[in-house]
Amino acid sequence: xxxxxxxxxxxxxxxxxxxxxxxxxxxxxxxxQFFINVQSLGFDSIGIVAVISLFIGAVATIxxxxxxxxxxxxxxxxxxxxxxxxILEFAPTVVSLILAxxxxxxxxxxxxxxxxxxxxxxxxVMGINSANYLILPKILASVFFNxxxxxxxxxIGLVGGWIVSLTSSLLTPYDYVEGIRLFxxxxxxxxxxxxxxxxxxxxxxxxxFHGYRITGGALEVGQASTRAVVDSSIAIIISNLILTQLLxx
Amino acid sequence: xxxxxxxxxxxxxAKVLDDISVQFETGRVHQIIGQSGSGKTVLMxxxxxxxxxxxxxxxxxxxxxxxxxxxxxxEIRKEMGMLFQGGALFxxxxxxxxxxxxxxxxxxxxxxxxKKRVDFCLERVNLAxxxxxxxxxxxxxxTKRVAIARAIALNPHYLFCDEPNSxxxxxxxxxxxxxxxxxTHEYNMITIVNTHDMNSVxxxxxxxxxxxxNKLWWKGDxxxxxxxxxxxxxxxxxxxxxxxxxxPCQ
Numbered sequence: 001x002x003x004x005x006x007x008x009x010x011x012x013x014x015x016x017x018x019x020x021x022x023x024x025x026x027x028x029x030x031x032x033q034f035f036i037n038v039q040s041l042g043f044d045s046i047g048i049v050a051v052i053s054l055f056i057g058a059v060a061t062i063x064x065x066x067x068x069x070x071x072x073x074x075x076x077x078x079x080x081x082x083x084x085x086x087i088l089e090f091a092p093t094v095v096s097l098i099l100a101x102x103x104x105x106x107x108x109x110x111x112x113x114x115x116x117x118x119x120x121x122x123x124x125v126m127g128i129n130s131a132n133y134l135i136l137p138k139i140l141a142s143v144f145f146n147x148x149x150x151x152x153x154x155x156i157g158l159v160g161g162w163i164v165s166l167t168s169s170l171l172t173p174y175d176y177v178e179g180i181r182l183f184x185x186x187x188x189x190x191x192x193x194x195x196x197x198x199x200x201x202x203x204x205x206x207x208x209f210h211g212y213r214i215t216g217g218a219l220e221v222g223q224a225s226t227r228a229v230v231d232s233s234i235a236i237i238i239s240n241l242i243l244t245q246l247l248x249x
Numbered sequence: 250x251x252x253x254x255x256x257x258x259x260x261x262x263a264k265v266l267d268d269i270s271v272q273f274e275t276g277r278v279h280q281i282i283g284q285s286g287s288g289k290t291v292l293m294x295x296x297x298x299x300x301x302x303x304x305x306x307x308x309x310x311x312x313x314x315x316x317x318x319x320x321x322x323x324e325i326r327k328e329m330g331m332l333f334q335g336g337a338l339f340x341x342x343x344x345x346x347x348x349x350x351x352x353x354x355x356x357x358x359x360x361x362x363x364k365k366r367v368d369f370c371l372e373r374v375n376l377a378x379x380x381x382x383x384x385x386x387x388x389x390x391x392t393k394r395v396a397i398a399r400a401i402a403l404n405p406h407y408l409f410c411d412e413p414n415s416x417x418x419x420x421x422x423x424x425x426x427x428x429x430x431x432x433t434h435e436y437n438m439i440t441i442v443n444t445h446d447m448n449s450v451x452x453x454x455x456x457x458x459x460x461x462x463n464k465l466w467w468k469g470d471x472x473x474x475x476x477x478x479x480x481x482x483x484x485x486x487x488x489x490x491x492x493x494x495x496x497p498c499q
Contacts, residue, residue, distance in 0.1 A: 025354055036341075118337040125297050125409075126351050127326030129319075 013209050019131040020139070020205070033137035034144075041103050041138065041204075042145030046152070048102060049095055053153040056094065057160025060085050065170040075171040079161065079179020084188070086157040092192040093240050095153045096199035099146065100232040104207040107138055108228035111211030112221040120212070135208035139201060146200035147193050154192070191247050198243060199236050206232045250274055251296070251407065251439055256305030258291055265291045267463040268305070275406075276437045278430050278453050280444055283460035284485060289443040292460065293411055296441065297331060298322055309407065327355050330400030332410040332429075336392035338384040338399070344371070345380035348398045355403060370398040374428060390421035394428070401432060408433065408440040414449055422446065426453045447492055450474060459485065 024030040061082040068077060111134055114120050123130035158180055165176035207228035214224045251273040258266040265288045273279045281289045294300040296307055298314060306315040309325050317325070338347050348367045352358055358366065371377055374394040384392065393413060400408060410429060414422030430453040433440040444450065450457055454471035461467075461481045469477065474486060475495065487493045 029353060113340075117335055117340075118333045119339055121299055122331065122333060122337040122339075124299060125326060125329060125331045126354065127323040127329075128354055 012213065013206070016131055016135075016209055016212060017205060019129060020135045020208070022129065022132055024132055024136060025128055029133070030137060030140075033133070034140050037137045037141035038145050041106070041141050042149065045099060045102055045149060048098065049149050049153050050156050052098060053091070053095065053156040054160040054163075056090055057082070057086055057157030058164045059160075060090065060157070061161035061164045061176070062168070062170065065164075065168075075175035076179035076182055078171050079165075079176040080182045081179075082161045082176075083158060083180040083184075086161075087154055087188045087192050091150050091153040091157060092195040092199065093236065095150060096146070096196060096203065096236055097233055099149070100199075100203045100207075100236060101229050103142065104203050104228045104232045105225045107204060107207035108211040108225045109221055111135070111208055112214040112224045115212065115214045116217050116221060131208075131212060135205065135212065138208055139204040142200040142204040143197055146203075147196045150192060150196040151189075154189070194247065195240065195243050198239055202235045202239060203232045206235055250310060251441070252308040253296070254306050254308065256292075256295060256302045256307065258288075258295055258300065258303050264463055266295065266302075269460075269465045270305075271458055271465055271468070273439050273441055273456070275439050276434060277455045278433050278440045278442060279456040279458065280442045280450055280454045281458045281460060282444060282450060282485070285445065287460045288463055289445075289460055290411060293409055293441065293443050297329060297409055298326070327403060328406040330403065330405035330408045332393065332396045332400050332408070332413050334412045334415055336384070336396040338387075338392060338395055340384055342384075343380065344376070344382050344384070344387070344395050347384070347395060348402050351399065351403045366402060367398075370402050371395075373401070373432075374398045389417055390425065393417070393425050397425075397428060397432070401436065404436060406438060408438045410440065410442040412443055412445070414444070414446055419448065422449065423452060429453065447486060447489070461485070 061078060064081045064085070065078045068081065111120075114134070120130045120134070123133060161180070162173060162176055165171050165173045171179075210224040210228040210231065211221075214220050253269060253271045253273075256266060256269050257264065269292065281292060283289050291300060295302050302315055306313055308314065309328075312325060314322065314325055338344075339350065342350065345364075345367050348370050349363050352363045352366060356363075367380070368377070371379060374397050376391060376394050376398065379387075379391070379395075384395070387395065397413075408429070413429060414425050417425065426449045429440060429442065432438065442449070442453075451471050451474075454474070457467075457469055457471060457474055458465055459467040459479075459482050467477060467479045467482045474482070477483065477486075
């Protein structure tokens, strides 16, 4: 029964996306909504992404240093491994999961509240494609701004590791900087950005779907918000596996 | 004219509307009355296309709305205005932006023209100089009036009002009712009002349609409603002490 419901939900999701991904009624309005969403979904997330990235970058460097504590291995390997962890997985995947919590719940509750207060009905009666008007700008804003957040996250994560090298006796800043420059392959950043774009689409579209399909009241808004975060996170994890398999093998 | 022809609507096994046929004429206030849960709101949602009818059709001046595609419906929807029970103002926009929204989406007006039209609509509902207020700063009556201003912004031919005076004090409710009636006659619109407020019916009910047991049970006007012999209608109309006191006077 649950399996059938999942299949049904996927059908409804595809159907909704067909309505979302159409030409907007007015491009001027889409542009305005896009910038509003860049502010609310993107700029407003800079703080949390910066704090988490700084500390995770530092922790990743300490963990690597403790786990490869071997006199035969050069200390620059610590910086190298921390960099790979941050670029390949931490920044694109972990930060996207955090954004799924922050952005996803916001999108679902915002659109869900509009549904239960009949604001979406008002848009429909006016002859406006409400799905396109509400969800498309959020998808575009996330797909545009999340890669910027992830690049920022990579940079701040690396700074976190550098602060560890400055303030601890695990390695010197020279070893760390040498490590993060060692065998650098630009494709890893490209890979991180591809993943980020896919994850951004998932977060905005799945959360928009849950918000848009609410029936009921305040209780259902809360439930939809939770479902949006859970389903976005699961979809991110599954697509992470698929993308990693496709892009790195 | 809006022609509703033999429409039925069910949710699962529960039939909410059963073979309803009615005509709504231009320039008049038509009221749909009935108990809570009688199907008034479902009927209105079927009329505006928020719900699809299972059987029957809805014609707007001869145009079959029920058979239309989403794009074809869009043209008719530009001629509709709707006042929702809670107002349904957009929380993120101020009063002026709410009223300007249909103009922004459906007209090619310049910003100056839009501003002029917004000011006119707000003045018409006695809310001049409230342009910058947010919906959260408005009282219930003001919210309804802003929603009316938004509904008439595009000069609609059809105005739908779902319980426009619910939750309002009698004086404000009366003011909203009279405003709806004035606008209907001023713009020669077809206005359909869902209500279970008998004060409203006796104030502005030019055409009254009573829904009971999922069917259109009685049709008349505000003058004939108090003298009807229809048992179900009388049960609804004279449910309150105030209305019962009114009956012997007739």
